Amino acid sequence: ETGVTQSPTHLIKTRGQQVTLRCSSQSGHNTVSWYQQALGQGPQFIFQYYREEENGRGNFPPRFSGLQFPNYSSELNVNALELDDSALYLCASSSTPGSLGYTFGSGTRLTVV
């Protein structure tokens, strides 16, 4: 058991729709990072949240947004879905932003058709 749970595991959406992906972190993990992994590629950093505030962002447009809640859960929201958004979305949590010990979730496979 990884201690980080992501839901749903698989999702199919239509272009233009909106999607919310969820991540439940380990208790005490105040930092969560979200990554997008396209097929055959390494994960790309989307953003990080620390204590419910955005704490760094990668090269993703504003239609990718997030929320972090006091109960160690978080959300990744993507508006106006595009076909290229089809990917595996991973969350990783740690106790602090500078911590080197991250725990990854199993990911959500999003397919946009």
Next chain:
Amino acid sequence: KNEVEQSPQNLTAQEGEFITINCSYSVGISALHWLQQHPGGGIVSLFMLSSGKKKHGRLIATINIQEKHSSLHITASHPRDSAVYICAATPNTGNQFYFGTGTSLTVIP
């Protein structure tokens, strides 16, 4: 250019073979991670290195800070080792990982 480069991209080995996967990075790092990703997508952390060498069972990871290079070795490979192995760097500045594109390993019985 990616901050982290891995080679090879794909690797097929016979059961029992010794396997090496290489990783080079171009940024200053506080740690280098080797991760294993199975077809379902979940990522498991194998090693976190900041210097020297670590060993866990049949897996060995080494890092040369001066050359900005790390290797992951698998001795006596087994079909259950088949997975994607990803090298990731935690830079000195910033809070994210920089990931390599992964090495897809297939071990044939």
